[in-house]
Amino acid sequence: MKKKxxxxxxxxxxxxxxxxxxAQTCTTKTEVLKAIRTNLxxxxxxxxxxxxxxxxxxxxxxxxxxxxxxxxxSSKSFxxxxxxxxxxxxxxxxxxxxxxxxxxxxxxxxxxINYSTTAAQEKAVNAKIKxxxxxxxxxxxSDYKKVKAIHNYIIKRANYDRTLxxxxxxxxxxxxxxxxxxxxxxAYRLFSAAGIECRIISGKGDGSPHAWxxxxxxxxxxxxxxxxxxxxxxxxxxxLTYDYFLKSEKDFTGHTRDSEYRTQKFKTKYPISKxxxxxxxx
Numbered sequence: 001m002k003k004k005x006x007x008x009x010x011x012x013x014x015x016x017x018x019x020x021x022x023a024q025t026c027t028t029k030t031e032v033l034k035a036i037r038t039n040l041x042x043x044x045x046x047x048x049x050x051x052x053x054x055x056x057x058x059x060x061x062x063x064x065x066x067x068x069x070x071x072x073x074s075s076k077s078f079x080x081x082x083x084x085x086x087x088x089x090x091x092x093x094x095x096x097x098x099x100x101x102x103x104x105x106x107x108x109x110x111x112x113i114n115y116s117t118t119a120a121q122e123k124a125v126n127a128k129i130k131x132x133x134x135x136x137x138x139x140x141x142s143d144y145k146k147v148k149a150i151h152n153y154i155i156k157r158a159n160y161d162r163t164l165x166x167x168x169x170x171x172x173x174x175x176x177x178x179x180x181x182x183x184x185x186x187a188y189r190l191f192s193a194a195g196i197e198c199r200i201i202s203g204k205g206d207g208s209p210h211a212w213x214x215x216x217x218x219x220x221x222x223x224x225x226x227x228x229x230x231x232x233x234x235x236x237x238x239x240l241t242y243d244y245f246l247k248s249e250k251d252f253t254g255h256t257r258d259s260e261y262r263t264q265k266f267k268t269k270y271p272i273s274k275x276x277x278x279x280x281x282x
Contacts, residue, residue: 025106026051029058029068032109036069039111040088041079043119046112053097053105066091078192079122082200086185086211087168090114116168125189128173133193143217144277146194147224147246154186155230155240162232180227184211187226191215199270203257212255215246220273222246223255246277 026032032051039047059065070085093111117125132153138146154172161167161177169189172182184200191198197216204210205228212225225244232238244252249272260266 024050026055028055031055032059033069033072036065036109036111037072037080037084040069040084040113043115043117043122044111045114046110048108048110051107051109053107056095056107065093078189079126083169083185083188086181086200086202087116088113089116117170121168121170121174124174125170129189129193132173132190136194138194143196144246146196147191147215147217150187150190150194150196151224151226151229151245152240154183154190154226155238158183158186158230159238160227160230160232180205180225181211183227183230184213187213187224201257201261203255203261206254210255212244214270214272217246217277220277221270222273222277223249223252225252225255228254242279245279248273248276250274251276 026035026049032049032055035049039049059068070081072080091111091113093109096108096110097105098108099105136149136153138149141149158172158176158178161171161179161182164179166172166175166178167181168178169182169185172178172186178186188198188200191213199214200211201214201223202209202211205212205225210227212223212227214221215224216222223244224246228244229241230238231241
């Protein structure tokens, strides 16, 4: 099961002669990251912002700016964090420094971003998420019932995209077909909207690029792969299974995480339960 591989443009740092200052200047690292994040959530493909030299020094010249931006995950929006990370197909920016009145050194950051969805498509996704959560009537459901209901909803209404060209939550929720990344993104949004803590994990599935989720149920973290629970059978139809539903590492065979999800820091923050969830427990 393949996922769309993220491709990132190289970051170019150039320092040239004076440039026209922008109307608003970010003076801290936090302001810079929030300004970038706002443009990304709006799906702006080309945008610029100005930052003081102090703000850029706070960020650090050799710091991966993309990682800093997507590390911010609002518990109120669910449109950033992992969702934003896996919705961006290309990222690049130029940084131009200039002196203002011969004293203060500021920087203009010019961004060029490609996304897997448009602003209009994200609006449709947001409306669909709201509708699905309302119709599933999950307000008083247990964590287990929430995860199972969303798992079943996605699998019953979507099919794996055998053209390998559809990879977004929009493709999965609206067009009802996507590769594993689309399954993971749609699940992330629905789980989050239902109050379930979750992450998107990328890596290899049986040796091929793949994506899945981890979810927190009753204070324990579990692996869950909706794509592999929606297999295509010999007659070309899909079927609902629970072979990769709320599994421990031992029972989650065929999956190898990318290195960033195998660090001790990540494992400590998101420790997977030593036992798979018993479906006899509700």
